[in-house]
Amino acid sequence: MSVALANVGLLFTLIFWLLGCVWGSSLRDARQALSNRVAPPALALFAWVVVAALWSPADGGQIAGAVQKYSKFLMLPIFIGLLHDAATRRRCWQGFALAMLITLVVTWLNVWFDFSWTRTHNQGFGRDHTVFKDYIAQGIMMSFFSCICAYLALKSRTRWGTIAWGSASALAAISILFLSSGRTGYLAWFLSIFVFGLLVTMARSRTALVTTVSGALIVLAVAGGTSLALQERMTQAWNEVASTSGEVTSVGSRMAMIGFSLEQAQERPLLGHGTAAYPVLAKTHFVDPDWCSVVCVHPHNQFAFFLVEQGLIGLTLFAWFLLAIARQGWREEARRRALMLAFLTILVVSNMTHSSFWLSTENHFFILMTALLMAAARHREKS
Template sequence: MPLYTGMDLMHIFEGNSNQNDSGDFGYLNRSRFQNLAFQVGVLLAILTGFAIPVSTSLTSVCNLGIFICWGLSGQYRVTFDCIKKYRVVTISLIFFCCLTCSLLYTPEALSLASRNLFKYRQFLMMPIYLTFFINPRARWRGIQMFELAMLVTLIASMTCWIFPIEGSLRLMDHAIFKNRITQNILMSFLVYLAIWKFLEHPARRWPYALVAVIATYNVLAIVPGRSGYVALGILIGLLMYQKLGVKGILPATACVGLISLVTYHHSERFQNRIDQVVKEIKEYRVSNKSRSSVDLRLEFYENGLQIAKSSPFMGSGVGSFAMKYRELMEQKGQLVTENPHNEYVMLLVQNGIIGVGLFLCFFWVSWQTTRGLMGIDQSLGQAVLAVYLLVCMVNSLMLDTTEGCLFGYLVGLTLAGGVTGIKTTQQEDLLKSMANHQSQEEPAREAA
C-alpha cells in the first residue's frame, strides 16, 4: 500500500477516490510532522483490523497509537466537523454522552461505573477510525487485514480439529485466539466477505468460494458457538436480499433452512447444541428452574425487566446492573450475574428507555447512511449493523471487548465512505438556494 503524501493542500470532497486527506470539510494544511503522524495513524488503523480478532493487548496498543496520532495530525478537526455535518457521528457521541451522564446518579462506586462506561468506548473510537479511513484504499486494506486474521484463525482451528490437542477448554472447542462464541461470530463475517467477493467475479475469485465453504463448516460443525449460527443465518439472508432485493427473501429462507437441516443430520455437535436449546426452553416453561445457558438467559431477561420497572425512563445509572441484580437475587435466592447476555436488557436497566431509544436510533441512522454508500462499504456496513442489532438480543456484544471493538472498527471503516458525499450535498443545497434567490430578484429587476 503506498504511503500518503499529504504535505501540501489536499481536498477530498470532490468525489475523487484518489484523495487521501481531509480537514474542516475543505483544506487541511499539514506540517511535515503532522503528515507523518497522519500516515502512522492510517497504518495503525489498518493494523487494527488484524489485531482485533487476534489479541486484545495489541488492539489496545493500536487504539492508543491511533488516538495519539488523531491529536498530533490534526484529524480531530475533521471529527469535530463531522459532529455537525455527519449524523452517524453525532448520534454516536450523543449516545455515549447519555451513558456518561448516568454516572451522576448511579448507585455503584464511580470507579466500577467508569469501568463499565469504558466498555462502550467503541462509540468514541468510531468517529476517530472514520477520519483515518476516508481513503478507499485504506478501507480496503483494513478489510483485508481482518480477513487475514480470520484466515489464520480458520487454518489453526481446522488444524486443531484434524489433529486434536489436549489442553484448555478453548482448544477442545477448536477456538484459537478467542472463546468459541466470539470466534464463531467473527468467522461468520469471513464467510460473508468471501461469498461477497466470489459473487463479484466468480471466474477469477473461485478460491473465495472454497474459503466460504470451509469457514461455514467450521462455524456450524466444529466450533460450538450458537451465536455464530444466528449470525451466519442473518448474513446469508442479508446477502441474498442485497443481491436480489425483496425477491431474495424466500430463497434466503430456503437456503438457511436447507443448510440447517443438512448440518443437523450430519453434525452431532450441531445437533446436540440445537437439541439442548429446545430442551432447556421447554424445561424452563414447565419448572421455571434454570440450570444451563439458555434457561439462565431467560431467567436473566425476566429478572432484568423486573428491575427496569423501578426506573423505566432514565434507568439506574451506568454500572448499576450488577448491584441491582444482586439485591433482587437476595430476595429470590437465584443465581447472581453481572451480565444479562442481552444488550437491550442491560441498557434498559442502566439507562432506561432513553438509552435503548438512542441505541436503536444509532442503528437506524447508520443504516440510512449505508444506503448512500456503494460496493463493499454499503454491503459490509449493513452486514455489521444487521448482525449486531439482532445478536444483541442474546448477547451483550457491546460489553464484550472483541465484539465491541470490532463493531466500532467496521462501522467507522465502512461509513467513512459517506464522508466524501457530504460537501456535494451541501453544494447542491447552496446552488438551489442561489437559484431561488436569483429567480426572486429577476421580477424585481424587470419591474424596476
C-alpha cells in the same frame, strides 16, 4: 493482557489524533467524520452513559470501568476520520481477511492436529474447535467473514476468483455449523447470509429471489439434519428452557436475566438506574452464589443492559445508532448494501444474546468494523 494492550492502543490513538489536530489535518478529518450519519448517535449514546452515572448506585471504580467500556462510541468518529484514505481502508480489510483466513485454516487443522495455543483441544469432526477467545466471538466474526467472501465472490472479475472466494465462504460456514458449539454463531451466520442473499437477488429478478429463499431453507434443513454439534446445542437449549431443576444453564440464566431486567426497568423506565447499576441491583436479587457468578456481571443482552442502566432514553439512542447504519446501508449499491445490512444483522443478533458493547473483544470488533464500513460510505458521498 490483550485488553490492557488494546486500551493503551486506543489511548495512543487519541493522543496522536489530538497532536494531528494541532499540526496536521486530523481536525479537518474529524469535522468530516462528525458529518457521518453514525457519529451523532454514537456521541449522544456515550454522553448519556456519562450523564446516567450521576444517579448510579455503583461506586466510582465500577462507573469508571463501565464508562471506559463504552468510550469506544466516543472514539468512533475519530476512527472514521483516520480511515478517510481508501488505501488505509483496503489494508484494514486485508488485515481482517488474513486474520480470519488464519483462524479458518487452524480451525480445520484442529480437527486432526492439536495446537497448544488454541482455545480448544478436542480433535474430531463435529466438535468445537474454537481458536481464540470463545465460540461466540469467533462465530460472529467468522459469520461476517463468510459474508465478505460471498461479496468478493460476486465482485470478482475472474472465474477463479469467484471460485476461491465462494469456497472460502462455504468453508467458513461449515466451520461455524459443524466445528463450533456457538448457537449465536449459528443464528448470526444463517440470518446474515440470508439477508445478504435476499438483498443481492432483490435487485435482479423474482426468480432469483425465490431461489435464494428456497436455498436458505434447504441449507437450514441440511445443516440441522447433519451437524451433530448444532443438533446437540439446539437440543440442549430446548432442555434448558423446559428444565425446572434450578440448575444454572445458558438459556435458563438468560431467561432469568431478561425477566429481572424488565422488572428493574419498570421501576425507572425513562432514565434507568444509572451507569454500572446492573451488577449492584443483580447482587441484591440473585442471592445464590452459583447463579450470581453468571447473572450478576452483565445481562447477556445489550438491549436489556441499556434499558436497565440508561432507561428508554439510552435504548432509543442505541436504536438510533443501529438505524443510522441501516439507513446508510440502504443507500448503497446492491452488493454493498447486502454486505452492510448483513453486518448489521450480525450486530443485532450478537447484542440480543450477549452484551457485545460491554465485552471488550466484541466491542472492538463492532466499533472498528462500523467505522470501516461507514468511513467508506462517507468517502463515496463526498466524491
